Amino acid sequence: MSESMQGLKRSHRCTEVSKDNLEQKITVMGWVQKRRDLGGVIFLDLRDRSGILQIVIDASSIGEEGFAKAERIRSEFVVAVEGVVEKRSDDTVNSNIATGDIEIRAYDLRLLSEAETPPFQIEENSDVKEELRLKYRYLDLRRPDIQRNLIMRSKMSSIARQFLDQEKFLEIETPMLTKSTPEGARDYLVPSRVHPGNFYALPQSPQIFKQLLMLSGYDRYYQIVKCFRDEDLRADRQPEFTQIDMELSFVDVDDVININERLLQKTFKQILDVDVSLPIERLTYQEAMDRFGSDKPDTRFGFELVDLSDILKDCGFKVFKSAIDNGGSVRAINAKGCGNFPRRTIDALGEFAVSYGAKGMAWIVINEDGSYKSVITKFLSEEEIANIVKSVDGQPGDLILFGADKNEVVYDVLGNLRLEIARRLDILKKDEFKFIWVTDFPLLEWSSENKRYVAKHHPFTMPLEEDIPLLDTDPSKVRAKAYDIVLNGVEIGGGSIRIHQKEIQEKMFNALGFTKEEAYDRFGFLLNAFKYGVPPHGGLAYGLDRIVMLMTQSDSIREVIAFPKIKDASCPMTEAPGEVEVKQLEELSLKIDKLELE
Known part of the structure; x- marks a missing residue:
């Protein structure tokens, strides 16, 4: 039977107790991680969000009634313990937990809530299937590793918030119910009861509203905000x-x-004690594509792309020559x-390349004696092979992998191949943090x-000044004042300078x-507002x-969100x-048209 905590007040979280509290009377509360009955003495591992604390229960301290109560305890019972902090003997110190050199001798024990046996054990780095974990997410959230994440x-x-406040930003909320302005991902729609047949959209971002705030004179805005996009899910x-x-x-x-x-530098230093050197390296979009085959390059390792088109434009290997001849x-x-x-393994890499659009994968192994192993060298002259090896800095023991096709296919294939090889070599270290800005x-x-052309980011992104004339003559060559911040091959942020001049916005449309x-019709309220004086502005x-x-x-990212969805955008816990x-x-x-759904 559950008991009340009336008259008790928690004095410490579990790991707030230390040797500084020896002989002090304290009160702790939490979940029972483990119970060990040694006959006459019961040990409880008590867990709260801070960690584990050992509780010692014996009849001489807690009385027969209290000891009988302790014998009923099972994992995940919620208990309150009042007791005295004692030092553990040297042979019982547990160096695996923060409180391993102390324990609490209980003088009062209350069972605040009993628990059924959970569907899986509450432990770190659980190998339980994710769908079961998410069905019982409220239990999964008790795991110490998930709690540390949150x-x-x-x-x-x-x-x-502290940093942006110091930089004189204002935290301002923007609407969750707004107008659908399709120009990007699919909107989540919300039907209106008051306006039958009309719909609100949940915002994909606060983009238009934050631009209106600049027009309204708020100078520096920020918000930690929910956004919504109805798109296929993946790990991030x-x-x-x-x-x-x-x-x-x-x-x-x-x-x-x-x-x-400066925000990134402060954050990584205060949270991880990692020093971020400033300024962070910048690459233009084209440099990133040419060197890494990706606009979100992972620069923790090499294997950079090398353009061999000039060397091979007249070669005798038809696959190479036709790719170059076709642009x-x-x-x-x-x-x-x-x-x-x-x-x-090389064949498996070839199959991997095909999955990204390649028609096949040519390769050359440089043997330890300097000779070559490949099926394509017979189509190439000695000079062409030597120039290839020189261009990629080939040495004995190296493997050269080729991509030959339209540029976008070659980038995609080789960009992903370099990542796949790095994964196979296990050289992608998660505790190494490499930032890069990608611009233009x-x-x-x-x-x-x-x-038709669509906006790479959104229709209010400012072109580089020198490229504005190309909007009328060759829009494909116009570069944007847009920038992404990339960490370890993952785009973690992006933004741009916005268009604030009417004539440039008209050219863009x-x-x-x-x-x-x-x-x-799409952006009328923003365009009308822009008639009344717009400051140059940008964001991220x-x-x-x-x-x-x-x-x-x-x-x-499901491991750092309290209640995430699974791959089909459903929630196993709430069944939404x-x-x-x-x-x-x-x-x-x-x-609902049932026939249409069937």
């Missing part, structure tokens, strides 16, 4: 996610980058020291589905194929979940999404 997340938010993506969002007036690219470098390229990576890979993104990209009416938004995932060395009553649908003027 504590670190809280600390990250707190430090960001959820339908609802959290941004540290900011916008600044009267700034250019360097101003935004400077503030955010593509031939590029290679040198997997240093991987020439000893068995043939089955393309402003626009061609959509074969829509048969024209390049996107919008008529004036279409532009005002971090994916808080992704940053904390990397800081905690987790494999998925679920059906609703017909009456609720009628109030919204909606009707």
